[in-house]
Amino acid sequence: MDFLQFESTFRYKAKVSGYSEENIIFCLKYAKPLVEKNFPVIFNTSNLAALVGYKTQYLKRAALYTNFFYRSFTIKKANGKLRALKEPLPSLKEIQVWILQNILYNPNVPISKYAKAYIKKRNLLDNVKYHRSKEKVLTLDISNFFGSIERKSIENIFRKIGYSSNISNLLSKLCCCDNSLPQGAPTSPILSNIYLFDFDNFISKYCVTKNIRYTRYADDLAFSGNFDEEILIEIVDEKLKTLNLFLNKEKIKVMKSNQKQIITGILVNDVLQIPKSDRQLIRQEVYYIKKFGLLDHLKRTKNERSNYIPHLLGKINFALSINPKDKEMLRYKEYIQNMIVTNK
Numbered sequence: 001m002d003f004l005q006f007e008s009t010f011r012y013k014a015k016v017s018g019y020s021e022e023n024i025i026f027c028l029k030y031a032k033p034l035v036e037k038n039f040p041v042i043f044n045t046s047n048l049a050a051l052v053g054y055k056t057q058y059l060k061r062a063a064l065y066t067n068f069f070y071r072s073f074t075i076k077k078a079n080g081k082l083r084a085l086k087e088p089l090p091s092l093k094e095i096q097v098w099i100l101q102n103i104l105y106n107p108n109v110p111i112s113k114y115a116k117a118y119i120k121k122r123n124l125l126d127n128v129k130y131h132r133s134k135e136k137v138l139t140l141d142i143s144n145f146f147g148s149i150e151r152k153s154i155e156n157i158f159r160k161i162g163y164s165s166n167i168s169n170l171l172s173k174l175c176c177c178d179n180s181l182p183q184g185a186p187t188s189p190i191l192s193n194i195y196l197f198d199f200d201n202f203i204s205k206y207c208v209t210k211n212i213r214y215t216r217y218a219d220d221l222a223f224s225g226n227f228d229e230e231i232l233i234e235i236v237d238e239k240l241k242t243l244n245l246f247l248n249k250e251k252i253k254v255m256k257s258n259q260k261q262i263i264t265g266i267l268v269n270d271v272l273q274i275p276k277s278d279r280q281l282i283r284q285e286v287y288y289i290k291k292f293g294l295l296d297h298l299k300r301t302k303n304e305r306s307n308y309i310p311h312l313l314g315k316i317n318f319a320l321s322i323n324p325k326d327k328e329m330l331r332y333k334e335y336i337q338n339m340i341v342t343n344k
Contacts, residue, residue, distance in 0.1 A: 003035045033162045037108040042167045052098045054091065062092050063173035070177050070184075086182035095174055096187045103171075104190045109161065111193045112200030117218040118189035125322060127217040128266045134213065134224035137261040137268065140236060141251035145219035146183040148245050149195050151176040157194050192218070199239055206235060222263045229254050266322055273323045282315055286332050294339070309340060 001009075007028055014024045031041040042048045049056040062069050069092045074082040088096060103109075111119060116127035131137055142148075151172050158168035175181070181188040200216060207214040212225040212232070223232060237247050255261040260275065261268050267275050288297045298308060305311060313336050319329045 001035070003032055006031065006035045006041070030164065037106065037162070039106055039108070039161060040102050042163060044166070045170060048167065048170065051102075052095045054095060058091070059095070059170070059174070062095070063170055066173065066177045070182060083183070085184040086177050087184040088177075088182070088186075092174070093186060096185055099171060099175065100187050100190060103158075103161065104187060104194070106161075109194060110197050111190075112197050112204065112216075114200045114204045114215055115193045115196065116215050118193060124217065124264055124266065125272070127215045127220075127222065128263045128268050128272060128322075130213045130215060131222055131224035131261070131263055131268045132272055133257075133270055134261070134268075135226045135257050136224065136229070137253075137255045137263065138223040138227075138229050138232065139251075139253045139255075139263055140221040140223075140233065141248040142219040142221070142240065143246050143248040145245070146181040146188050146192060149181045149192060150244065151179045153195055153243075154181065154191055157191065189218070195243070199243060202239055203236060217264050220264050224261075224268075271323060273326060274319045278315070279319070279328070282312070282319070282332060283328070285312055286335065289339075290335070309336065312336065313340075 010028065010031070011024060014027065019027075027043065030043070034041050040051060042051065045059055046056045049059050052059075069089050070086040071089065072084065072086050074084050076082060087093075116122045116124075154175055155168045155172035158171045159165065163171065175185065175187045175191060177185070181191060196216070203221075204214050206212075207223065210225070210227055212223050212227050215222050221236065223229075233247070233252065240246060253262075257269065262275055265274065265278075267273050273279070285297075288300075291297075292300060294309070298304075313333070316329050316333045316336065320326055320333065323329075
C-alpha cells in the first residue's frame with residue numbers, strides 16, 4: 001500500500017470515528033515515513049495488539065512484568081562452562097516473531113556488511129573466508145554480549161526507525177528482559193547487529209585504510225593482515241566502551257601464519273577446514289563404529305545419546321560445509337548414510 005492509499009483509508013476511518021482534522025493531519029504526518037519505508041504503522045498499544053493478535057492487557061502485562069514471561073535455563077558450552085538462556089513463553093515469542101518479520105527484517109533497517117551472523121544468506125563460512133592465508137589473525141570476544149545491550153538502546157533503535165516514544169518504549173520492553181536483550185529471544189540477534197551498525201562501520205573504515213580484513217560473527221571479532229595488534233585492540237576496546245560493551249581480555253588471540261589460525265572454530269591457514277582435533281574425534285568415532293559395530297561402540301563408551309548418529313552426521317556435514325571437497329569427510333558421510341539405510 002502506498003501512502004496515498006493509506007491516507008484515503010485512514011481519513012475515512014478516522015472521520016467515522018470522530019477524529020478532528022487536526023488529529024488526522026497529526027497522525028498522517030507520523031505515519032507517512034513509516035508507510036513510505038514499508039514499516040507497519042503503530043499509533044498506540046491497542047493498535048499493536050490488533051496487529052499481533054493479542055489483547056491490549058496482555059501486551060501491557062508482558063511489557064511490565066517481563067520476568068514472568070520467560071523460562072530460564074542453562075546449556076553447556078563447548079568449553080564445558082554453562083551458558084544462561086532466557087526463552088520467552090510461546091505467546092510472547094509469537095509477538096517477538098511478528099516484530100522480527102514485520103519491522104526488524106525490513107531492508108531499510110541498517111546492518112553492516114561486516115556482520116556475518118543472524119542474517120539471511122550470510123553464514124559461518126562468510127565470516128572466515130576473507131581471512132584465509134594471512135600473515136596474522138587477531139580474534140576478540142565481547143563479554144556478556146546480549147546482556148550488556150540495554151533496553152534504552154533498543155528503544156532508540158525503534159525511535160530511529162520512526163516510531164513514537166511510547167511505541168518505541170513498548171516495543172523495546174517486549175523485546176527485553178531484566179532491562180537488556182535476553183539470550184534466547186528471536187529478536188535479540190538481529191537487534192544486536194542493528195545496535196553495532198555504527199561500530200562495525202567505524203572499525204571497518206579504519207581497517208580499510210590499514211589493509212586489514214575485518215568481520216564480526218555475533219560477539220566474535222576477527223581481523224587479519226599485517227598490522228600492530230596492540231593499536232587495533234586499543235581502538236576496538238575504546239569504541240566498544242562507548243556502547244557499554246567490553247572485551248573479554250582472556251580471549252584475545254594473536255595467531256601468526258606459522259601457528260594454527262582459528263576463527264569461530266575454523267582453521268583458516270591455507271585450506272578452510274575444521275581443526276585437526278575435531279577431525280580426529282570424527283575419525284575416531286567412525287573407526288570404532290566400523291571396528292565394533294554401532295551398538296557395541298555405544299556400550300563401550302557408555303554413550304546414551306539418543307540422536308548419536310544424526311549428531312555425528314551433523315559434525316561431518318559441518319566439516320563439509322566449510323570444505324565441500326574434503327575427501328575424508330565425504331567417505332565418512334557415505335559410510336554413515338549407508339549404515340542408516342541398512343539399519344532401517
